[in-house]
Amino acid sequence: MRDVAALAGVSVKTVSRVVNQEPSVSPDVAQRVRTAVATLGYRHHLGASTLRRTEQRTGTVAALLQDLSNAYSASVLRAIEVAAHERDIAVVASSLDEDPARERQIVEGLVRRRVDGLVLMPATASQAYLQPDLDAGLVTVCVDRHPQGISVDSVAVDGARGGALATTHLLDHGHRRVAFLGDDLRIETAAARYAGYERALAAREVALEPGLVVTGLRSAADAARAVHGLLDSTDPPTAIFAARNAVAEGAVRTLRERGVAHATALVGFDDFALADVLDPPLTVVRQDVDAIGAEVVSRLFARLDGDTSPPRAVDIDLELVRRGSGEIRPPH
Amino acid sequence: MRDVAALAGVSVKTVSRVVNQEPSVSPDVAQRVRTAVATLGYRHHLGASTLRRTEQRTGTVAALLQDLSNAYSASVLRAIEVAAHERDIAVVASSLDEDPARERQIVEGLVRRRVDGLVLMPATASQAYLQPDLDAGLVTVCVDRHPQGISVDSVAVDGARGGALATTHLLDHGHRRVAFLGDDLRIETAAARYAGYERALAAREVALEPGLVVTGLRSAADAARAVHGLLDSTDPPTAIFAARNAVAEGAVRTLRERGVAHATALVGFDDFALADVLDPPLTVVRQDVDAIGAEVVSRLFARLDGDTSPPRAVDIDLELVRRGSGEIRPPH
DNA sequence: TCCATGCTTGACAACGTTGTCAGGGCGAGT
DNA sequence: ACTCGCCCTGACAACGTTGTCAAGCATGGA
Numbered sequence: 001m002r003d004v005a006a007l008a009g010v011s012v013k014t015v016s017r018v019v020n021q022e023p024s025v026s027p028d029v030a031q032r033v034r035t036a037v038a039t040l041g042y043r044h045h046l047g048a049s050t051l052r053r054t055e056q057r058t059g060t061v062a063a064l065l066q067d068l069s070n071a072y073s074a075s076v077l078r079a080i081e082v083a084a085h086e087r088d089i090a091v092v093a094s095s096l097d098e099d100p101a102r103e104r105q106i107v108e109g110l111v112r113r114r115v116d117g118l119v120l121m122p123a124t125a126s127q128a129y130l131q132p133d134l135d136a137g138l139v140t141v142c143v144d145r146h147p148q149g150i151s152v153d154s155v156a157v158d159g160a161r162g163g164a165l166a167t168t169h170l171l172d173h174g175h176r177r178v179a180f181l182g183d184d185l186r187i188e189t190a191a192a193r194y195a196g197y198e199r200a201l202a203a204r205e206v207a208l209e210p211g212l213v214v215t216g217l218r219s220a221a222d223a224a225r226a227v228h229g230l231l232d233s234t235d236p237p238t239a240i241f242a243a244r245n246a247v248a249e250g251a252v253r254t255l256r257e258r259g260v261a262h263a264t265a266l267v268g269f270d271d272f273a274l275a276d277v278l279d280p281p282l283t284v285v286r287q288d289v290d291a292i293g294a295e296v297v298s299r300l301f302a303r304l305d306g307d308t309s310p311p312r313a314v315d316i317d318l319e320l321v322r323r324g325s326g327e328i329r330p331p332h
Numbered sequence: 333m334r335d336v337a338a339l340a341g342v343s344v345k346t347v348s349r350v351v352n353q354e355p356s357v358s359p360d361v362a363q364r365v366r367t368a369v370a371t372l373g374y375r376h377h378l379g380a381s382t383l384r385r386t387e388q389r390t391g392t393v394a395a396l397l398q399d400l401s402n403a404y405s406a407s408v409l410r411a412i413e414v415a416a417h418e419r420d421i422a423v424v425a426s427s428l429d430e431d432p433a434r435e436r437q438i439v440e441g442l443v444r445r446r447v448d449g450l451v452l453m454p455a456t457a458s459q460a461y462l463q464p465d466l467d468a469g470l471v472t473v474c475v476d477r478h479p480q481g482i483s484v485d486s487v488a489v490d491g492a493r494g495g496a497l498a499t500t501h502l503l504d505h506g507h508r509r510v511a512f513l514g515d516d517l518r519i520e521t522a523a524a525r526y527a528g529y530e531r532a533l534a535a536r537e538v539a540l541e542p543g544l545v546v547t548g549l550r551s552a553a554d555a556a557r558a559v560h561g562l563l564d565s566t567d568p569p570t571a572i573f574a575a576r577n578a579v580a581e582g583a584v585r586t587l588r589e590r591g592v593a594h595a596t597a598l599v600g601f602d603d604f605a606l607a608d609v610l611d612p613p614l615t616v617v618r619q620d621v622d623a624i625g626a627e628v629v630s631r632l633f634a635r636l637d638g639d640t641s642p643p644r645a646v647d648i649d650l651e652l653v654r655r656g657s658g659e660i661r662p663p664h
Numbered sequence: 665t666c667c668a669t670g671c672t673t674g675a676c677a678a679c680g681t682t683g684t685c686a687g688g689g690c691g692a693g694t
Numbered sequence: 695a696c697t698c699g700c701c702c703t704g705a706c707a708a709c710g711t712t713g714t715c716a717a718g719c720a721t722g723g724a
Binding site (some may be wrong): 358 | 671672673674676677678679680681
């Protein structure tokens with residue numbers, strides 16, 4: 001900047017004014033500065049700029065999601081990134097992999113970097129550790145799960161309603177032996193979907209059978225093993241509720257391998273590409289990921305723009321998409 | 333930091349030493365400082381730190397990929413992110429959407445932020461605009477496409493070989509009317525796959541028929557329209573090479589809708605989840621995305637660690653995965 | 665006892681930028 | 695001609711941190 005100033009024959013402050021497009025610079029001086037900037041290849045240093053500025057904004061937000069290679073996390077990231085780009089804001093992305101220690105470690109790194117905002121899909125049981133940073137002005141929006149121990153905006157779906165929707169649908173098609181396959185119940189979303197499953201069984205007065213509940217499933221391979229186990233049991237289920245997309249993937253594959261894809265009902269949670277062209281097409285409870293992303297972005301930027309209204313917990317609608325696999329009836 | 337120093341009864345420099353874990357601080361002073369840091373909730377300011385440091389590293393790298401919601405881009409991002417986390421490096425992620433102007437704009441923003449490294453899936457025809465920043469020490473690795481106008485590391489697959497692999501496979505199964513469905517040929521990867529298609533036809537002395545080539549397809553919906561068009565033509569293809577995963581998705585859906593999924597051979601490019609349980613299972617040319625990600629990460633961090641060997645262009649192997657759809661034979 | 669050595673600590677300036685404030689020039693109004 | 699006010703510009707300090715250098719102190723050897 002000093003060099004630019006020297007070449008243009010002005011002070012560094014004037015260069016600063018031109019770079020920041022402040023109005024009070026005469027056109028010919030501004031032009032001289034711009035020429036000097038171009039010939040020297042000068043690059044404005046955003047870090048130094050934010051350090052000095054009164055309003056300490058880095059123009060960076062972070063997205064802490066569970067797994068960036070999962071379509072759901074990726075969609076949320078995409079929504080944030082598109083909106084951020086319009087405002088010249090950079091997006092730092094991280095996967096948490098359901099690891100609370102990792103969440104805290106990554107958040108710490110981001111706070112050190114003074115990101116302006118955080119979109120968080122929490123892996124921790126409580127986010128109270130964030131309180132000092134929230135007080136210091138860190139804008140935070142939770143997604144997919146509700147905040148615990150702090151009071152911030154959140155955008156999620158009603159997982160219990162989704163679980164009930166899927167389970168009731170299977171019960172309505174005559175099933176009495178409906179299996180639940182999901183992730184670790186310590187994870188809020190898994191617990192909610194399971195609660196919906198239980199609630200639906202209770203509403204129809206169908207006894208909950210512990211042998212039909214398998215949790216802690218994270219990958220498609222985990223799910224495949226679980227389905228094999230259920231099918232090999234003495235009294236296998238006639239229907240399966242796969243409460244995660246990776247679990248649904250494993251279930252689809254296993255039912256097909258075992259040749260019972262048309263004999264066992266299956267409802268997945270979370271839609272994915274080509275679910276409609278599987279054989280049979282997969283019935284799912286769909287979360288509107290675009291709506292979730294849009295709402296997250298809207299809350300995040302509203303807060304960054306100074307919205308100080310009380311935190312909101314927004315629930316995005318769920319929808320049962322009937323495609324075939326969930327409408328299979330039980331034997332005889 | 334000043335407050336911490338005052339509370340601990342030491343100078344700011346000593347606080348700095350403790351924060352940076354420099355060895356020459358007596359244990360009791362260090363403890364006093366750490367206590368003060370904790371009680372005041374002090375957060376080290378990485379921006380100010382890098383501003384002052386001699387080695388101007390921000391501990392941030394950027395991934396500029398085509399579409400973060402696409403499984404391929406997402407996998408590359410994931411690989412970078414995992415490796416970066418181990419080194420306390422943050423990853424900024426952006427989608428370019430094949431838009432050259434967007435690429436330049438985003439790169440400019442990142443340079444202003446002084447990122448240490450760039451992983452770039454170029455959308456521009458030439459990346460010569462990066463030269464001044466490369467000279468200034470910006471580490472860059474291209475992925476999926478080779479750099480043009482600059483000399484940097486790159487990691488890609490041999491798209492022409494992939495196109496030839498797919499096309500030859502279809503020809504070997506007796507097809508003579510093989511359609512090519514792909515993206516705009518100005519995109520390097522699309523052009524390479526098409527070149528492979530042409531080369532394979534020529535090698536078998538099958539005439540190239542322009543009516544069987546549809547390009548500029550970006551989405552599954554685009555591909556669906558194209559397949560409908562081909563099937564409605566007077567002399568439809570007996571086999572289709574879908575040279576992108578979104579295109580394969582549209583082709584699968586359309587062939588199924590039209591009831592010819594078992595009568596028309598189909599080979600896709602790029603594997604995806606559940607391709608093995610489609611009906612028929614989808615034959616694809618698979619890129620080893622994990623290997624690509626690993627290689628990108630390895631090149632990037634080697635350069636950041638000071639490797640100054642000549643730039644390398646690494647080609648990752650392609651593999652034809654035979655699953656059924658590509659082995660369908662032409663009628664009679 | 666004295667000095668050299670090593671260890672710990674602090675004062676100061678500097679990184680690249682912008683907020684603050686003051687000064688110079690010029691046009692308009694009296 | 696003089697003053698007032700506006701417009702443009704620059705000098706200086708400061709943002710939060712660390713590199714440099716020098717000084718204080720204890721230790722150990724002569």
